[in-house]
Amino acid sequence: MQATLTVTPAQLPDVLLHVAVVRPVFLWGAPGIGKSSLVQSFAASLGLHCVTLLGTQLAPEDLIGVPQIVGDRSRFAPPETIARDEPYCLFLDELNASAPEVQKAFYSLILDRRIGAYELPEGSVVIGAGNRATDNALARPMASALVNRMVHVHLRASATDWLKWAAEHGIHPWIVDYLIQRPDHLWSPPPKTEEPFSTPRGWHMLSDAVHSYGEALDEDTLGVLAYGTLSAPHASGFRAYVKTVRHAYDLEAVIKGDAAWPRRPEDRDLLYFLAETFRARLVRGLPHSKDHASPSGRQLAFRAKALLVELAEISLECAQLVIATGDDGAPVLPSWFLVEVSRDLPRLAAARS
Template sequence: MEATVTVTPDQLPELLLHVAVVRPVFLWGAPGIGKSSLVRAFAESLGLECVTLLGTQLAPEDLIGVPQIIDDRSRFAPPEMIARPEPYCLFLDELNAAPAEVQKSFYSLILDRRIGAYELPAGSVVIGAGNRATDNALARPMASALVNRMVHMHLRADVDDWLKWAAHNGIHPWVVDYIVQRPDHLWSAPPKTEQPFSTPRGWHMLSDALHSYGDGVADEMLWVLSSGALTPAHASGFRAYVKTVRHAFDLEAVIKGDAGWPRDPGDRDLLYFLSEAFRARLLKELPASKEHASGGVKRFAMRAKTMLAELAEISVECAQLVISADDDGVPLLPSWFLVEVSRDLPRLAARR
């Protein structure tokens, strides 16, 4: 199912509070963005036990139960994990990854809140969740009859929400600070090949590993850990960021002129990281029109041109990275700045 309107993790609890208590909800989203954690937290906020059923690990009889003979009549007895006397939150995780026969077994439970003679206690909540087919995850088409039995919500990763959560959940400071600087690295689309990719869950796993090793973790081991949890480019960027922390070497020092771009071939990953951070800083600071630039911004733009000339001496590739266009060839930096760069860079390079 394609997302038309999305919600953030911060918006979801209120939506569930008003919708899930009266109608079943299905939560769509990419792997690793926190769907399961949010559902469990919502159930806890209502004082309900969260009972999780994984669609990929169920057979129809696991839901329907087995027949019993009572008073010369057969009756299906639903399993104990479902047939509970007190209200609870029934979380149907990976529902759309279940075989068609298993999905059919959920029809009456989702719409009528009953299986055979057993009915969910009043106050119970039913929430399903699953990945989209575009996520390269296990997902099967959901029959229209099942789709129409639930209210659908599409969850997206949100940097501000994640940072607020991270501040209260012991996420390693290196991870938090890196995401503050590179919010675009919190999540990446799942690759078509079998390799790690960046998600809030991946960053959480890396944080746990860093806490376990301590801040003295060797650079080589840091590379192993980050490469095992993140997209390769993000792992390289994070490794370079940790170098800046350990050596008190940051972009601000380069902008102020207190330090130069790293020239050591062994610090090439650091140079790429600082180049990307420089690009992000330009995108944030420079207005679309020079007329709206303050005196401070104009001075920063002048310094930026000098920095580009210095960077090009070390790596033309990194200098091009800073001013490159997007994937469609559309310039990202303001046109007035790019014009000044093309005009002034040869002169600045000759002066050097």
């Protein structure tokens, strides 16, 4: 299912508060962005116990129960996890990954809030969740009858929301500080091959592992952990960032002239990280128009050209990275600055073109 409009984790509780209490909701989102924890937190905020059913681990009889004889008649007895006397939040996780027979078993529960003779207590809420087929996750087509029984909400990852959460939940300072600088590294699209990719869940796992090692964590082990939980480019960037922290290598010191670009071959990952960070710094610090540049903006542009010359002497590729276009082919840095680079740094401009 394609998302026309999306909500962030911070916006989701308000949506659920107004919608899930009156109609079943289906929450779509990529793997690892926190769908399950958000639903559990929402249930807790209402004072409801959250009962989670995993669609991939269910058979139809796990929902409708087994027949039993009552008097001279038989009836289905739903399992005690569902048949509760007090209102609760029924969370149907991985609903769209369940078998068609299991999806059919959910019909009456979702629409009529009942299974056989059992009816959900007044005040209960029903929320489903699942991944999209475009995320290369296990997902089966949902029948139109099931789709039409729920309000569909699409969740997107938000670095702002996650960093706020991270500050309150003991996420390792290295990870928090890195993602403050590179919020675009919080999440990456799931790859088509079997390899790690960056998600809020992945960063959380990396934080737990780094905390566990403590001061005993060496550079090689950090690399194993980072590449085991994140996409390769993000793992490389984070590993280089930690190196800057441990060796007091600060981009601002390079800009001020208090430190030089690293030149050692073994520090090439560090150089790439600093180049990417320098690019992001220029995006934030350079004005869109030279005519409206402040003294500090003009000084940054002047210093940036000198640093690009020094960077190109060490690695032309890293210097090109700073002034490269975006993924859509459009310039990322202001046009007036790129014109000056072409005029004053012809070798770099020629390599860029």
